[in-house]
Amino acid sequence: MSEKGQTDKVTVNIDGKDVDVPTGITMIEAAEIAGKEVPHYCYHPKLSISGNCRMCLVEMGMPMRDRATGEPVMDDDGKQKIGWMPKPAIACNSKVSPGLHIKTDTDLVKDCRNGIMEFLLVNHPLDCPICDQAGECRLQEFATDYGRGFSRFIEEKNVKPKRTVLGPRVILDDERCILCSRCIRFMDEVADDPVLGFTERGSYSTLTCFPGKNLDSNYSLNTVDICPVGALTSRDFRFKMRVWFLKSVKSICTESSAGANTEVWQREGKIYRITPRRNDAVNDTWMTDSGRALYKQVEAENRLVQPKVNGGSASATEAVSAASKILKESDKIAVVASTHSSVEEQHFLSKLVRGKKAKVHAVAHLGEEDGLLLSADRTPNTRGAFITGLISELPSADLSALGSQIDAGEVDTVLAVHEDLAAVGLSDEQIDKVKLIQIATVSTPSAEKAAVLIPSLTVFERSGSFVNQQFRLQKFHAVVPGPAGLLSDLQVFASLAALTAGGVSESVRLKDAWDSLSSEIEELQGLQFRTIPDEGLAVPPGNFANIPFPEKKSLKFDSREFVREAMGVSEAS
Amino acid sequence: MSAGENRILFKNIDQPGYGRDIDSYMAAGGYETLKKAVGMKPEEICSEVMDSGIRGRGGAGFPAGMKWKFLDRKSGKPIYLVCNADESEPGTFKDRQIIYKDPHQLIEGMMISAYGTQTALAFIYIRGEMYEGARILEEAIEEARAKNFLGDNILGSGYSCDLIVHRGAGAYICGEETGLIESIEGKRPYPRIKPPYFPAVLGLYMCPTIVNNVETLCHVKHVIERGGKEYAKIGKPGNTGTRIWSVSGHVQKPGYYEIECGAMTYGELINDLCGGLRPGRKLKAIIPGGSSSKVLRADERFTGKLKDGTEFDWGVGDIPLDFDSPMAAGTMSGSGAVIVMDDSTDIVGALANINAFYAHESCGQCTPCREGSLWLKKVTARMIAGEAREEDADLLKSIADQIEGRTICAHGEATAWPVQSFILKFRDEFIEYARKQAAERKAKNAQPAAVA
Ligand SMILES: Cc1cc2nc3c(=O)[nH]c(=O)nc-3n(C[C@H](O)[C@H](O)[C@H](O)COP(=O)(O)O)c2cc1C
């Protein structure tokens, strides 16, 4: 897999300096390693090369060899002569090779960039003051860095459609489009739903959807991300906020066990958008549209903010102590665990489970795989629940087993985490028979019946880690504060574990969780939250690799290959 | 046939009683060379073509034998042969004579070439506007198929190859070979980036592909008929065979003329074959090889050394009609289209016309050509509309300089060269043009004041 690392290196010469770079990379990437920016528009590391913007033109040379003999041609100093190409070459198209020479700072290269910038701007509208891309626009940036700073164009600009609705989530301003074809290539090559194309020709070329088609793929918003200008905008984000006011926090998409890496953008406690964060081992530079909408749960209409004990309002601490009393009094407890909980939360919950010898149930949330970044397991942390010992069997389809235990009188108290019991198979009578402690973010009929109701925080309001389908431990950080007065699940579980064991409730931090996680759990030995890299960390799956998890294949994950690798079995011929 | 012509390809064309049907063609010895060819080894065909030194007639003048040699035969993929019959370069009207009047010559040339390269399937990509030509080709192909000159087991040789006519939809860029290939594949004719998409390696359907011009493929027939070395005696070294020149513009007898390479000069072509200029007119300029080639001014002189070391000192009329000589004069013979302009020509108007063409035909894929070509057009359109500025001359040149050498395909050069050469050679006229307009405007604005 991609983590094996490239060890092969070649030496190339960039602006007069020799640099060792990995084989197989493009001249653009090599220049970047040498600290030289080669401006570009159409090139995208995860898409095919189209070579149309011509912004990346550089001078390129190769060591000379005699045509007839193949012998190197030497100069007077005994060095191999460099044969410079007569024309500038695009840096996005050529891979590095030994002895390759690149010049990125000559007069010719500067003149090329000047020229391209001027050309890109002659028919470009002066929309920056009202353009959503302003502040993160490559056209603005490169015009400043590489442009002439004045225009020689006095003719009429082309007129094109300004607001074409391409699909439910994306809108197009054709005048701003610089025709780089990134969006077209993405829909064709990654989303496998080729609905975009150009019509007309020359400078009148116009991006559009094919007749009768819609840009309605669940990946459509990636086109907005990769559009280097403000031509494609998100209908959700459009005109809402200037990007330079937003701050981003690294997070993980909880939509499925794929665990796409994300950035969540907020200002003054309000989230405005979610974008993918590049991780070549997980999601490349992509994420689903549906995953981007998840921030809306923060402001959901049925969001729970008031802890309750027996239907009456209480403080969060009071609710926790009421819950601990109920738990203490029973030895017929069942915990409905959640694979939405973080590793840290699951760890404390499993302490409680062990202390009270509670029965554990978990419900599977499955859906159809799309082969990309929406995996069959629609929860982010089933692997974590195994690793922390919270569960030892795959979550079941529903809670009918718990229902039978209630009917048989084997369970009289239920601690339900993030599950709406009625929705996952318990009847009203069964729910009425038990003392219910409900932890949830949104209200449901059965939550309203709980003896103790503890409102919980969304993923955007807490920090922690998940283990995705690849057994990759990935951390997420709180983006915005949660509703006032609420406790984190981490704190709730830690307190309940302590109180039911006869101890006292103390305030816990992630570090406390990791101090015990790293000493108690073999797979996590020696780890601390802060030492988990931003791009995550592969955890040895050990025997868990044998479990028939529901995921089959996605962008970076193939269950069969995974099991083979985890077991150390080489590919059978 | 006019004196001075040497008609090989056009031997039968326009002859009284000669029709385009297969009987006419065969009565004149048609398809005998194909019979000869299938008795030879394919490699022999290729080496004869190599020996003939024949260069491509589509524009770039690349040696055909060499191109065939580049075919990637190790890949094991099928090989395709495509005849470029898109003939769209303004001024060019030679290929269509063959298609409309002697289609079997092309078919024979193609089937010999197909056999030589061991092509699996051959195509004729014909310009969309020539729908009658496409129909004629279809008809001829059926005639040839009936006689087993193409199709299965051609003339019992064991070699099979079919020929498909593919019509374009009216875009000049479909003549660019990789754009053409995309077009056959059913896509927009966006020229491909090279590397890696050299047709001989990754061409049609990512298989090794040869693209040759109509005239080039017809020459192959005559190469095999005579033998490569014998054919090479026509013309001169490096510039072998005959070429068909399409002459248009201000001459008495515009038309197509087949001339042995190097046997005549531009001056002789214009004055002798084409009957000279119109009465009382003087030559102003020649576009020597299609509208994309660099213009030559009537009073220019060209001096230097040819590849073989001979020195030359030419006026425009002295430039020999071949491949290398126009190149030595800083332009090119391109598609062999000679556009003659006499002293009545509005040079700004002429460039405006050319600019409009290349702006209309830019595929729009890459920035310099897409934006530059339309900008050029807008500037010259404004100039001829009466709003010329003195600085426009240098602006035009600078825009063209920002295009040349920086694009995906040679349409960039085709756009830039006319502009660069018109400004280089007629800069004073462009500036004078603006001054005159300014003076006229001034006079006009002054008038009401004088009345009041
Ligand atoms: C913009 C452009 C248009 C072209 N149009 C034609 C054309 O109409 N016919 C043609 O034979 N070659 C045309 N060419 C040249 C072809 O790309 C190619 O070089 C030629 O077909 C090769 O054939 P040849 O080697 O027999 O000359 C064009 C090239 C460019 C860049």
Ligand code: SF4
């Ligand atoms: S795309 Fe960029 S340059 Fe164009 S209007 Fe928007 S911010 Fe300005």
Ligand code: SF4
């Ligand atoms: S809409 Fe954006 S991504 Fe798509 S071609 Fe235009 S500039 Fe490129």
Ligand code: SF4
């Ligand atoms: S040079 Fe012009 S015609 Fe050729 S690919 Fe670029 S835009 Fe298209």
Ligand code: FES
């Ligand atoms: S990045 Fe666009 S041509 Fe290289």
